[in-house]
Amino acid sequence: MTLNLQNTINVLDSRQTQVADSTFLAGLEDANSDEVCQLLRGILDLLNCDACDESNLARVIRNLQSKSVPWAAPANDSPQDLLSQLYLAISEESPLRHLPLAVLASQQDADCLRQFAELLVEHPLARPEALVEVFAPLMRSREADLSPLFPRLLDALQHPVAAAVVLDVANYLSVTGQIPEHPAESRRDQLLELFTRLIEQLERFEESSATYGVKDLEAAQTVTESIGLAISLSYALSLMNETRAIGGLNRMMDLSHRRLRVEAAASLARLQEEAGVETLVSLASEPSVRLTVLAYAQEQGLLEKIDPQFRSDVARAEAELVRVLSEPSQYGYPPSECELLESRELSWPSYDEPIECYLFRFSYTLPTGEHTNIGIAGPATHAFASDLSELPAEFIFAAFAGWQTEHEEIQEIEIDPANPHQATEVERFTRRLSDRGFVEITPAFIGVFFGARSLIAEAQSEGQAGFAIVSDVDFAWLPQARSSRSITPELAYSIYKGQQLLRTFNPDFEADQRTSSDQEESELG
Numbered sequence: 001m002t003l004n005l006q007n008t009i010n011v012l013d014s015r016q017t018q019v020a021d022s023t024f025l026a027g028l029e030d031a032n033s034d035e036v037c038q039l040l041r042g043i044l045d046l047l048n049c050d051a052c053d054e055s056n057l058a059r060v061i062r063n064l065q066s067k068s069v070p071w072a073a074p075a076n077d078s079p080q081d082l083l084s085q086l087y088l089a090i091s092e093e094s095p096l097r098h099l100p101l102a103v104l105a106s107q108q109d110a111d112c113l114r115q116f117a118e119l120l121v122e123h124p125l126a127r128p129e130a131l132v133e134v135f136a137p138l139m140r141s142r143e144a145d146l147s148p149l150f151p152r153l154l155d156a157l158q159h160p161v162a163a164a165v166v167l168d169v170a171n172y173l174s175v176t177g178q179i180p181e182h183p184a185e186s187r188r189d190q191l192l193e194l195f196t197r198l199i200e201q202l203e204r205f206e207e208s209s210a211t212y213g214v215k216d217l218e219a220a221q222t223v224t225e226s227i228g229l230a231i232s233l234s235y236a237l238s239l240m241n242e243t244r245a246i247g248g249l250n251r252m253m254d255l256s257h258r259r260l261r262v263e264a265a266a267s268l269a270r271l272q273e274e275a276g277v278e279t280l281v282s283l284a285s286e287p288s289v290r291l292t293v294l295a296y297a298q299e300q301g302l303l304e305k306i307d308p309q310f311r312s313d314v315a316r317a318e319a320e321l322v323r324v325l326s327e328p329s330q331y332g333y334p335p336s337e338c339e340l341l342e343s344r345e346l347s348w349p350s351y352d353e354p355i356e357c358y359l360f361r362f363s364y365t366l367p368t369g370e371h372t373n374i375g376i377a378g379p380a381t382h383a384f385a386s387d388l389s390e391l392p393a394e395f396i397f398a399a400f401a402g403w404q405t406e407h408e409e410i411q412e413i414e415i416d417p418a419n420p421h422q423a424t425e426v427e428r429f430t431r432r433l434s435d436r437g438f439v440e441i442t443p444a445f446i447g448v449f450f451g452a453r454s455l456i457a458e459a460q461s462e463g464q465a466g467f468a469i470v471s472d473v474d475f476a477w478l479p480q481a482r483s484s485r486s487i488t489p490e491l492a493y494s495i496y497k498g499q500q501l502l503r504t505f506n507p508d509f510e511a512d513q514r515t516s517s518d519q520e521e522s523e524l525g
Contacts, residue, residue, distance in 0.1 A: 009042040012054040040082035047089045061099040099128035099194040106137040108144035117153040125160040167232035195233040238267035266296040285308040288334035289317035317358040317377035335362040347505035348379040387485040398498030411448040429455035444489035467492035
């Protein structure tokens with residue numbers, strides 16, 4: 001083993017004190033097949049002794065994933081055999097379990113792909129997000145021959161977590177023409193039977209949930225898996241022109257779940273069923289599924305049948321925001337209302353040309369009452385947790401511009417009480433605020449904007465709470481709205497940064513008078 005590879009092993013050994021430095025991964029750069037195997041055997045030895053540093057192990061495996069590994073078999077085990085052993089040696093609960101599979105998938109060598117399929121069938125992954133990561137290299141490739149995956153990979157349909165992803169890959173290879181015949185063609189009877197059972201299950205769940213509600217998280221997870229698999233199955237059966245699925249697809253289209261209705265309608269339209277065409281066209285009015293509807297309509301030459309108002313740029317922007325709001329990390333479902341507040345063409349940070357920027361007011365009816373806020377689509381698609389609904393449009397555009405912009409000369413620095421230079425700076429800025437009549441000043445952090453340093457602080461002025469941003473030449477004041485979802489100091493600074501950025505790129509961009517300029521020194525921004 002080379003000195004560099006031995007260094008890598010030493011860093012991975014949690015029993016040693018060697019720290020990962022710049023040479024940690026150097027041995028992998030030009031490693032041949034024998035050396036890769038030596039490294040993998042060393043990792044296996046550490047895992048068997050329960051002495052492997054997992055954080056650095058992830059870096060090593062991801063490095064292998066990013067390079068083309070020489071797969072020529074050495075005297076003993078091949079790299080793919082050792083990767084298989086590594087996959088089995090890593091605990092099923094470990095967040096690293098999937099990484100050896102991802103390396104096999106990224107190489108796209110026939111033996112690696114066969115090994116990949118075998119492992120996934122016999123030793124399935126438990127986490128859906130891990131499955132998505134291991135399949136990503138396969139979905140990105142248009143040139144590799146992925147036929148060695150099939151038909152063995154289809155045996156993974158027995159695993160609920162993997163079934164939908166496996167079918168998605170098969171559907172993708174069929175649609176892109178990478179494999180002449182749909183990879184699951186030989187399993188169409190099995191798929192049809194599974195599809196019929198799933199529709200019956202979803203019908204029963206919809207009926208029972210309407211009466212009793214969702215009883216537990218396990219039931220909800222089962223339904224989520226069933227929905228994903230029903231979508232993949234409906235697509236696969238329509239790609240195979242399986243007309244025996246029409247009855248089940250009509251039943252699926254009668255369910256209340258919008259995405260299921262869209263997928264069923266698109267599949268029926270693909271099978272030349274007029275009812276599917278009509279339903280697909282009508283569902284374009286639903287922002288939460290509009291982008292999917294438009295994509296299927298474009299694919300099937302049905303775009304002109306959709307009302308122009310639902311395929312306009314504004315309609316697409318609304319749909320993109322609703323899609324983001326519906327993600328589990330946000331609200332988890334679409335808003336009850338979403339309407340255009342304002343749109344402007346602006347020169348936006350990081351964009352070479354002016355771009356149309358859309359602000360939408362959206363509302364949710366929650367047990368605690370009506371929840372309203374403003375989101376953006378166009379240069380970014382986002383909504384803050386803080387309530388922006390009482391701010392003028394200029395402030396809102398600025399908030400998103402300042403939040404989105406990243407630059408090495410734009411920073412937020414935590415205040416360190418032990419730093420004497422910083423303490424002097426904070427004291428100077430605080431005194432400026434006191435001289436202006438502000439009270440109850442609480443410094444939050446120091447902002448750096450292309451060399452200009454400022455203090456962001458919570459304060460009160462004439463009984464009104466808000467945020468003050470003060471530097472040696474500028475001053476800005478943002479009163480705090482009366483809301484349970486108050487603006488944060490970070491968001492106040494985003495507004496400040498965004499105003500300066502948008503004014504620089506858009507000479508006509510105006511800011512509301514609630515941000516005050518220090519007229520005695522210089523105009524803000």
